[in-house]
Amino acid sequence: MGVLQAYSKQSSGSVKLRSLIDTLRARPEVVREEPPIPRHFTHLSAEQTKALAEDYRAGMRVKELAAKYGISRETISKHLRRHGIAPRKVGLDAQQIKEAVRLYEQGDSLATIGKRMGVTAHTVRSRLIEAGVKMRSSYEHLLSDTRDRKV
Known part of the structure; x- marks a missing residue:
């Protein structure tokens, strides 16, 4: 042990770490061979x-x-x-938008309409806004239910 090591303040953690590093350096390289990534190609006729x-x-x-x-x-x-086929526009077609407007105005939620039409609530909301529908607040349906019950 050298003079510097004998008189320096080294924590036991740093001494252990140094010992571990020296041990690892003394070991021969361990080469790990990674298995190939499995790839499954399906070719269509x-x-x-x-x-x-x-x-x-x-x-x-x-x-x-x-x-x-x-x-x-x-x-x-x-x-x-x-095959020269253009992709369809994602979302709702004109007929579906009309139906979504009707359902929304009847009180259906965006999520319910989206689930019914196979799109997200966000897509329904976007198409309704494009169609000029005034969006209700997220709690408005609760207020109308309460008023209906009191009457």
Whole structure:
């Protein structure tokens, strides 16, 4: 032990740490070989790709197609582009927006309408605002229920 070590104030923790570092440096390198990332590629035949395009044109959603064909949504989109099919606009079509307006004005919540139409409450809210619907406060329905009960 050197003079510096003998007269310096080292905590027992730092001494243990130094000893551990020296021990690790003395050990030979341990090389860990990582297992390869499992990759599962599903290749679609020309017939399957054609059927996929027909299913999309018939109204199936990309998420549904991905589950049906066992491939990612991105791959579905690539196949559709190769067939010259433009992606549908995400959200609600004009008829669904009219129905959403009607339901909202009847008192249904955004979440209820969204669940019924397969979209998020945020999407419903955005389309209603675009349609010029005045949004009610989050507690307004509670006030109207209370007034209705008193009458």
